[in-house]
Amino acid sequence: MSPVVFMQGNEAVVEGALAAGARFYAGYPITPSSEIAELASRRLPAVGGVYLQMEDEIASIGAVIGASLAGAKAFTATSGPGFSLMQENIGLAVMLEVPCVVVNVMRSGPSTGLATKPAQADVMQARWGTHGDHPAVALAPWSVQECFSLTVAAFNAAERLRTPVFLLSDEIIGRMREGVTLPEPGSLELVERPAPTGPAAEYRPYRPGPDGVPPLAAFGGPYVFHATSSMHDEMGVSANDAATAASVISRLVAKSRFALDFLPGPEVVRSAETGRGCRPGEPVLLVAFGSSARSARQVMLDHPDHPMTLFRPRCLWPFPEKELSALLADHGAVVVAEMNTGQLLLEVERVAAGRVPVAAALRSDGEIITPEQIWETVREVARRPRPAAQALGWKEGGR
Amino acid sequence: MSRTYLDYLNEKAMPHMWCPGCGNGNILKALLAAFAALDLDPRKTVVVTGIGCWGKADDYVTTNAVHGTHGRALALATGIKAYRPDLTVVALMGDGDCATIGGNHFIHAARRNVGITAVVANNHNYGMTGGQFSATTPAGSRTSTSPYGHAEEAFDLCELARAAGANYVARTTVCHYRQMEKLITEALAGEGFSLVEVMTPCPTYFGRLNRRGGPPEMWRSLKEEPGLRTGCLVKASRPSFEARYAEIQKAARALTGEERDPDAR
Numbered sequence: 250m251s252p253v254v255f256m257q258g259n260e261a262v263v264e265g266a267l268a269a270g271a272r273f274y275a276g277y278p279i280t281p282s283s284e285i286a287e288l289a290s291r292r293l294p295a296v297g298g299v300y301l302q303m304e305d306e307i308a309s310i311g312a313v314i315g316a317s318l319a320g321a322k323a324f325t326a327t328s329g330p331g332f333s334l335m336q337e338n339i340g341l342a343v344m345l346e347v348p349c350v351v352v353n354v355m356r357s358g359p360s361t362g363l364a365t366k367p368a369q370a371d372v373m374q375a376r377w378g379t380h381g382d383h384p385a386v387a388l389a390p391w392s393v394q395e396c397f398s399l400t401v402a403a404f405n406a407a408e409r410l411r412t413p414v415f416l417l418s419d420e421i422i423g424r425m426r427e428g429v430t431l432p433e434p435g436s437l438e439l440v441e442r443p444a445p446t447g448p449a450a451e452y453r454p455y456r457p458g459p460d461g462v463p464p465l466a467a468f469g470g471p472y473v474f475h476a477t478s479s480m481h482d483e484m485g486v487s488a489n490d491a492a493t494a495a496s497v498i499s500r501l502v503a504k505s506r507f508a509l510d511f512l513p514g515p516e517v518v519r520s521a522e523t524g525r526g527c528r529p530g531e532p533v534l535l536v537a538f539g540s541s542a543r544s545a546r547q548v549m550l551d552h553p554d555h556p557m558t559l560f561r562p563r564c565l566w567p568f569p570e571k572e573l574s575a576l577l578a579d580h581g582a583v584v585v586a587e588m589n590t591g592q593l594l595l596e597v598e599r600v601a602a603g604r605v606p607v608a609a610a611l612r613s614d615g616e617i618i619t620p621e622q623i624w625e626t627v628r629e630v631a632r633r634p635r636p637a638a639q640a641l642g643w644k645e646g647g648r
Numbered sequence: 649m650s651r652t653y654l655d656y657l658n659e660k661a662m663p664h665m666w667c668p669g670c671g672n673g674n675i676l677k678a679l680l681a682a683f684a685a686l687d688l689d690p691r692k693t694v695v696v697t698g699i700g701c702w703g704k705a706d707d708y709v710t711t712n713a714v715h716g717t718h719g720r721a722l723a724l725a726t727g728i729k730a731y732r733p734d735l736t737v738v739a740l741m742g743d744g745d746c747a748t749i750g751g752n753h754f755i756h757a758a759r760r761n762v763g764i765t766a767v768v769a770n771n772h773n774y775g776m777t778g779g780q781f782s783a784t785t786p787a788g789s790r791t792s793t794s795p796y797g798h799a800e801e802a803f804d805l806c807e808l809a810r811a812a813g814a815n816y817v818a819r820t821t822v823c824h825y826r827q828m829e830k831l832i833t834e835a836l837a838g839e840g841f842s843l844v845e846v847m848t849p850c851p852t853y854f855g856r857l858n859r860r861g862g863p864p865e866m867w868r869s870l871k872e873e874p875g876l877r878t879g880c881l882v883k884a885s886r887p888s889f890e891a892r893y894a895e896i897q898k899a900a901r902a903l904t905g906e907e908r909d910p911d912a913r
């Protein structure tokens with residue numbers, strides 16, 4: 250039997266990281282993520298791992314990248330101000346194709362903002378925070394259990410794709426306590442970075458494998474290699490020509506798209522499951538992630554006779570647009586609930602493309618979004634007419 | 649069979665990108681000769697660079713190498729060394745890279761006494777971006793961004809490293825090749841953080857803007873610069889970060905067994 254333990258979301262992140270094989274952490278303390286640093290400092294040396302507290306978050310992600318190049322599964326944790334400082338080196342990890350996990354326990358901003366209060370306002374920063382065209386992978390837990398399981402998934406994705414992966418938690422999820430079922434040791438499916446095979450003299454650190462991801466050696470092993478933040482060829486040697494740049498950028502960006510095949514998909518909860526049926530075209534589709542999704546779920550429980558479906562992306566980037574799009578046909582309206590001024594909303598509107606009315610229940614005052622606020626928005630949007638299908642040239646069930 | 653500096657030189661990347669009269673090529677030769685003197689295994693050696701003219705040196709070595717972001721070479725190097733203490737980790741940085749944008753990492757790497765050898769090419773300016781002033785530009789000097797003379801005082805990198813707690817601190821110039829090779833070799837062979845600051849001319853910018861003449865004049869005046877303290881300035885034997893952390897790992901293992909809480913002691 251797997252043991253059930255009572256723990257905090259931030260603690261579950263560390264347990265998930267250790268279970269995934271993480272042996273290196275470098276960070277700089279910041280509320281509301283500091284419990285991750287504290288537990289990492291306690292647990293890592295005991296399993297032969299390393300905890301480093303660096304002089305700032307720039308150095309923290311730098312050390313994580315260095316350790317990962319030396320073969321470690323490595324991670325760091327922070328919140329808004331630190332996540333901002335990390336952005337340049339997140340791009341470095343993208344360019345060097347170095348696996349690592351960056352946990353952002355989101356708090357209210359901008360700047361120091363409401364330093365101890367929750368927000369979900371770093372969604373777009375996770376997507377576009379570092380400069381240049383790049384892939385982005387971000388997972389968002391809504392429970393302590395998922396702080397564990399999505400941390401494991403984040404490491405698996407980072408290793409498989411050779412790219413940084415974000416875990417976007419928030420002050421509520423990170424700080425709350427719930428029961429967690431810890432899997433039996435050895436029962437988790439763990440992914441290791443693709444390793445080179447063949448003679449050392451022929452190793453090309455940036456020659457893509459079958460899925461576009463090049464095999465990664467570790468400093469200190471039999472393969473000697475060169476990695477550079479500048480545009481580079483398959484040998485990792487700087488190359489300035491347009492053809493190399495075009496192929497590197499398109500390959501890097503494509504990696505996150507292919508990630509959709511194995512990243513945790515969205516959870517879809519229909520109110521039918523809570524006892525009532527719903528007629529096609531009528532139910533309201535709630536879209537929410539992280540702590541806001543808990544309030545959205547509560548709306549459904551509070552109003553069982555009003556058909557609703559919760560669409561809860563566990564992976565925010567790349568956005569699961571196919572799954573969302575497929576649901577639009579049998580819903581009369583969409584309500585996006587998030588603790589910011591409308592970030593995921595932009596993605597949902599893009600996917601909906603005018604096919605159904607999209608309304609938003611937003612909050613950015615450092616307080617949790619309430620089921621009542623979402624319910625008000627549901628009632629308001631349910632009164633809006635659905636756009637005529639023909640007028641939009643949109644076929645039922647099509648995309 | 650012992651190696652020579654040529655075993656560590658990536659000849660395919662020649663000719664290098666440095667200007668005629670630049671000292672970087674000489675520093676590279678001394679570094680690679682020091683590798684050879686210690687017969688370093690290229691597989692167990694990692695060269696980390698930031699961004700700058702000297703920061704391009706990673707292209708020219710046959711060891712493992714990583715070229716990172718401006719100012720952050722020591723952060724990457726710290727992660728590598730902390731996870732793999734058995735590797736020789738070298739950080740190559742310009743004065744801007746090391747002491748200006750990367751100044752915070754520099755003092756903390758020295759304080760932490762992590763086993764990295766920093767070889768810093770100090771040419772008193774940002775060569776790569778066109779000769780703007782850095783934290784080692786002497787007060788009064790002209791640079792691309794101090795056209796009327798520089799209003800700030802310069803850092804003494806060796807004093808900074810000493811005060812921060814580095815185990816080994818040395819200064820030399822590109823005009824003193826034998827000394828340069830010997831100091832880099834000593835730095836690489838020791839434990840803890842080591843700094844070798846190499847004074848080197850940038851005739852293209854600093855020399856031209858300060859009317860120091862061409863490369864021959866600049867090299868001659870550097871060789872005879874009055875009052876420049878060179879040689880090994882600090883040699884201490886504090887335990888390195890890695891050595892101390894290995895003790896912590898041992899203690900943590902003993903204390904926790906598997907799951908015991910260290911607070912419950």
Ligand SMILES: Cc1ncc(C[n+]2csc(CCOP(=O)(O)OP(=O)(O)O)c2C)c(N)n1
Nearest residue numbers: 699700701702718742743744745774775776
């Ligand atoms: C974050 C960031 N800021 C600015 C730059 C532009 N930049 C590249 S190299 C450099 C200065 C290099 O000077 P130094 O480190 O002294 O090395 P040198 O070129 O003189 O060898 C600057 C400002 C950059 N690459 N990254």
Ligand code: SF4
Nearest residue numbers: 666667670701775850
């Ligand atoms: S610009 Fe200055 S530092 Fe850069 S290569 Fe030329 S001489 Fe050397």
